[in-house]
Amino acid sequence: MVGAAALGAVFLYLQRWLLIGCSRRIEYDLRNDLFRHVQRLDVSFFGRTRAGDLMARFTNDLGALRDVVGPGLMYAFSMTVTLALSIALMIAIDARLTLIAFAPYPLISLVTFFFSRALHTRSRRVQDAFGLLSARVQEDLAGTRVLRAYAQEDSRALAFRELNEEYLAANMAVARLRGLFIAAMGALAGSGLAIALLAGGRMVMEGRLSLGGLVAFSAYLAELTWPVVAVGFVIGMLQRGAGAAARIDGLLAARPEIAGGPVTARPRPRIEFERVSFRYPGARVDALLDISFRVGAGRTLGVVGRTGSGKSTLLKLILRLHDPSAGRILLDGLDLRERSLSAARAIAGYAPQDAFLFSRSLCENIAYGVPDADPDSVARAASRALLDDDLAHMPRGLATLLGERGVTLSGGQRQRASLARALLLEPDLLLLDDTLSSVDAGTEAAIVRELLPFMAERTTIIVSHRISAVQAADHILVLDDGRVVEEGHHSALAAGGGLYARLHERQRLAAEIEGAG
Secondary structure: OHHHHHHHHHHHHHHHHHHHHHHHHHHHHHHHHHHHHHHHOOHHHHHHOOHHHHHHHHHHHHHHHHHHHHHHHHHHHHHHHHHHHHHHHHHHHOHHHHHHHOOOHHHHHHHHHHHHHHHHHHHHHHHHHHHHHHHHHHHHHHOHHHHHHOOOHHHHHHHHHHHHHHHHHHHHHHHHHHHHHHHHHHHHHHHHHHHHHHHHHHHHHOOOOOHHHHHHHHHHHHHOHHHHHHHHHHHHHHHHHHHHHHHHHHHHHOOOOOOOOOEOOOOOOOEEEEEEEEOOOOOOOOOEEEEEEEEOOOOEEEEEEOOOOOHHHHHHHHOOOOOOOEEEEEEOOEEHHHEOHHHHHHOEEEEOOOOOOOOOEHHHHHOOOOOOOOHHHHHHHHHHOOOHHHHHOOOOHHHOEOOHHHOOOOHHHHHHHHHHHHHHOOOOEEEEEOOOOOOOHHHHHHHHHHHHHHHOOOEEEEEEOOHHHOOOOOEEEEEEOOEEEEEEOHHHHHOOOOHHHHHHHHHHHHHHHHHHO
16 A cells, blocks of 8 residues: 555656646747747737737736646546546446446536536636736836826726726636536535445345445545546636637737748848828728839938828838838839848838837847947947937946836937937938937937938938928928828928928927027
């Protein structure tokens, strides 16, 4: 008995080590595959999917699948072995008594079928509720400064509480159903034992079964109680895992709308738009309509216009964050859709208006596109973006750690850090999307002067609402309501009396007033 107990302990350890270890490795592989897949999806997917819900799939849903292939498989294996051995030994004692004892077990199948369907539905509601709860937490924590500025702490706490109550209610519904399931399974298993004792006792009194045989039979039947009850745990895990698998499968089934082409050769930075139009999904009007222009290698194009005129959309199309609804975009004479995404994007350095910085050092943020960049190169890029004076006031200079999304920096500092990140790439194609909108006009002019030698060696497209940022460009497009309403050189446009001239005059007067103040 001691030897059997020791051997059982060894096998129990090996069982847990193998199955739990495998489940962790499966979870590890799934999480890697899921992350790689999500990284390949285009921006439109993230526009319609909440980050918190994605986080729930990476954490809670993967954990549910891990439970299925770990504890769930382990319990299922133990149950199967125990059931097989116990039934075999019971039949060896008395086959007829075994059939009598198993009279309630067909009801167990019916109960299992009924509860498993209900558990699947309720488990899926739990997963969905957790996704909504995670999305709310992520959104409110990311926007905590706005939340505090508008004194919405109490209202957001109330909204969170309502979602949390829904999540609790969904969990309680599963707990109640699972409790009823386990109780029903235990009652049916117990009734089988009672029937066996009644029938077996009569057989003992009639001399058709020994008392020792009845005791042994009852012991084996009692061994079945835990596996029958454990069916409830396993079914619950399976249904929760099925709900999680459906959500993960839905994510894995998502396909990027932007697919790369077969051409992988590095293109020259020549851009041409041929009657390009684009409309955002769900929008009623085009963001860009019938746009045509050409930018040769080594040339600079300026794009100006009022807010909402389609300036930023134009750069997003060049980067293939979206594809045109009509027309073609040519990169080095070939339709952009024919080139691989990596080849098309490898030549570009992009500095958006809404600069995103990571919770790392300023140096790591600037070197994000060139992780192996040496400190001197990073410092030169920062200097070109006129960050020198700001670095002098930072506690550790370029090694200063930034808060989430760069919250410890001002808007202008974040934009200049984003600009330095693009400059460090030494790109063939430089795309500046209102990159200096958060700095004053004087700083902007100084940065533009600093960038002129850099821009002279590459193709540059500058999008800005300020005329001063584009007036040195070789060619300027003026957009209004998604259309090109004027184009030409600064001097001709300023004297033309159109939208460009009005914007120029308005900004000139504003600068004079600001200087006088």
